[in-house]
Structures are given as structure tokens and as C-alpha cells.
Amino acid sequence: MPDAVSDALDLVAAWAGRPVTATTIKGGLSHRIARVETEDGDRWLLRVLDPRIAEVGLGIPLDQEIANTVHAASTGVGAQVLHIMPGALVLEYIDGPTLDNPAVRDGIGEIALTCRALHQAPPFVNDFSIFRKLEQLVGVCRANDLTLPHGYAECLSYARDIEAALDARPLPAVPCHNDLLAENFIAGPSGIRIVDYQLSGNNDPRFELGDLAAEADFDPDDVARLAHAYFGHGAHIPDVRLYLIMSNLTWTLWFVIHDKLVGASHVGGAFDYSAEAADKFAQAVRDISAPDFGRLIDGRTSPPH
Ligand SMILES: Nc1ncnc2c1ncn2[C@@H]1O[C@H](COP(=O)(O)OP(=O)(O)O)[C@@H](O)[C@H]1O
Numbered sequence: 001m002p003d004a005v006s007d008a009l010d011l012v013a014a015w016a017g018r019p020v021t022a023t024t025i026k027g028g029l030s031h032r033i034a035r036v037e038t039e040d041g042d043r044w045l046l047r048v049l050d051p052r053i054a055e056v057g058l059g060i061p062l063d064q065e066i067a068n069t070v071h072a073a074s075t076g077v078g079a080q081v082l083h084i085m086p087g088a089l090v091l092e093y094i095d096g097p098t099l100d101n102p103a104v105r106d107g108i109g110e111i112a113l114t115c116r117a118l119h120q121a122p123p124f125v126n127d128f129s130i131f132r133k134l135e136q137l138v139g140v141c142r143a144n145d146l147t148l149p150h151g152y153a154e155c156l157s158y159a160r161d162i163e164a165a166l167d168a169r170p171l172p173a174v175p176c177h178n179d180l181l182a183e184n185f186i187a188g189p190s191g192i193r194i195v196d197y198q199l200s201g202n203n204d205p206r207f208e209l210g211d212l213a214a215e216a217d218f219d220p221d222d223v224a225r226l227a228h229a230y231f232g233h234g235a236h237i238p239d240v241r242l243y244l245i246m247s248n249l250t251w252t253l254w255f256v257i258h259d260k261l262v263g264a265s266h267v268g269g270a271f272d273y274s275a276e277a278a279d280k281f282a283q284a285v286r287d288i289s290a291p292d293f294g295r296l297i298d299g300r301t302s303p304p305h
């Protein structure tokens with residue numbers, strides 16, 4: 001049991017007024033997560049935040065993450081926040097399976113509705129732009145002499161083209177999760193819930209969809225289904241696909257930085273961060289080099305085939 005969890009456990013027991021035991025939950029890539037139980041059957045989720053994640057730009061500042069977690073709980077989408085401790089949270093334990101990519105693909109309709117429920121709430125405490133995050137992560141790499149993947153610097157001009165295209169057809173910012181990988185969805189008894197607000201902030205909802213699609217390896221037909229389920233029409237499909245590219249391009253550096261600066265001693269130690277970086281970058285290059293990239297920039301999808 002890592003020290004951070006043991007220390008927090010004493011505080012949880014003091015809050016609960018009863019002894020508690022903890023079982024580490026693996027699967028997250030950033031923080032220390034444990035299921036905490038009492039003898040009489042109460043169960044909670046303990047999330048001990050690792051300050052290094054925010055320090056190297058891989059998450060928003062911890063105070064913002066905590067405020068947004070409370071906010072997301074009030075929408076019913078996030079887990080209820082039961083107790084806030086220094087650098088750690090006790091959350092409602094959501095009973096149900098964590099999704100995987102096939103489950104995300106099968107659940108597109110319900111996931112779109114869950115995103116809408118989060119997005120319709122009042123704003124989060126901070127804004128988030130994937131373009132500013134890209135600049136920040138490039139800066140972290142340069143400041144720490146981390147080697148960018150071969151060909152990465154050349155791709156940055158495409159990110160600028162994408163930003164200019166999207167700026168020309170803006171949508172209002174809404175409170176977004178911004179990190180909708182399958183492991184952050186739990187199919188709870190009352191429906192799909194979203195956990196882990198480490199990158200949350202007010203953002204373009206088309207990024208939320210594009211990022212979700214990138215993480216679950218959606219093909220263009222899946223992206224179209226997701227955009228229709230969320231918007232009720234297909235007008236934003238090219239922009240969701242542009243944001244899918246931005247997700248792969250930017251989160252490539254998330255994994256480069258995690259690999260080199262946070263390190264293998266971390267909770268996700270068995271996970272191959274470097275291979276994940278290479279995989280995401282290869283997908284970004286594939287989509288930037290595809291024949292229909294220019295059409296997406298112009299706001300059009302491919303002709304039907
Ligand atoms: N409130 C919760 N109830 C039940 N399981 C949870 C809860 N929060 C997280 N989990 C489980 O723990 C895993 C890791 O948690 P997460 O908050 O995503 O950590 P990380 O920031 O490290 O990714 C999730 O993928 C999910 O399986």
C-alpha cells in the first residue's frame with residue numbers, strides 16, 4: 001500500500017469514525033485510487049492526488065480539479081464528493097463496470113446524453129483549450145530537454161491550421177471533462193457516470209467528442225454517429241474530426257512527459273507510456289496525411305463512397 005494512501009486512510013477513518021480497510025484500484029494512469037470499506041459494509045472511493053501531475057502540466061491545478069469534481073457531482077454525472085482532505089477526496093463508490101473501447105462504441109447514444117448533462121451545467125472554475133495545452137506541453141518538453149517524436153515539430157503548423165479553421169466557426173464553451181477515455185466512464189446502476197476531472201475546464205464541446213472518439217479508436221462512421229447523437233445533426237462532423245486529430249497530437253506529449261518526468265515508479269508503472277505516445281502520434285500523422293484532411297479544414301466531410 002503506497003504511503004500516500006496509508007496517510008490518507010487515517011484521515012478517512014477519522015472522518016468515518018470507524019476503522020477502514022483499503023484495496024488499491026489499478027487502471028488509472030495518474031493518481032492513487034483505492035476502494036475503502038468499513039466492517040459494516042460502507043464503501044467509498046479514495047482518490048489521492050499526485051501533485052506532480054499538475055506540476056508538469058498533465059493536469060489542471062489541484063484546487064481547480066477539486067472544485068470541478070464537486071461541480072460535476074452536483075450535475076449527477078460525477079461521483080458525489082463526500083469528504084475533502086488535503087490533496088485527497090472521498091467519493092461515492094459507483095458500483096458497476098468501468099467501460100472499455102467496445103463498450104464506449106456500443107454506448108454512443110447514452111454517452112452523448114451524459115456529456116450533454118455535464119455540458120448544460122453552469123461553467124467550471126477554469127477554461128481549457130487543447131491548443132494552449134499543446135503549447136504548454138511543447139514548452140515542458142523543451143524546458144526539460146525531452147526529445148519530441150520524430151517529425152513532431154513539423155506537425156505543429158497543422159495544429160495552427162486546425163485552430164484557424166475552428167476559430168472561423170466557433171461554438172460557445174461549455175464545462176467539459178476533456179479526457180473521456182473509456183476508463184473514466186463507469187456504468188453505474190442509474191446510468192453512465194464520468195469520473196476523473198484532472199483535465200476539466202470550459203471548452204468547445206466538439207473537442208469533448210473528438211477526444212472521446214480518439215481515445216476509443218472511432219472510425220469516421222462512429223464519429224458521425226456520435227456527432228448526430230450529441231447535436232442531432234451532422235454539421236459539426238468535420239470539426240469533431242479535426243479535434244480528434246488534436247487529441248492524438250496533444251496527448252502524444254502527455255505520454256512523453258509522463259514517461260520521462262513522472263516515471264516508472266508511478267502508479268501506472270506497468271503501463272507502456274512510451275508505446276502509447278508512439279501510437280497516438282502515428283494516428284495523428286495518419287489523419288493529417290489523409291486525402292480528406294483539406295476538406296475537414298474547409299468544414300466539409302468526404303463525399304459518400
Ligand atoms: N467513484 C468511483 N467509483 C468506482 N470506481 C471508481 C471511481 N472513481 C474511479 N474509479 C475506478 O478507478 C479507476 C481510476 O480512477 P481515476 O479517477 O480515473 O484515476 P486516474 O486519474 O489515475 O486515471 C477508474 O478507471 C475506475 O475504474
Ligand SMILES: [Mg+2]
Nearest residue numbers: 028183184196
Ligand atoms: Mg482516469
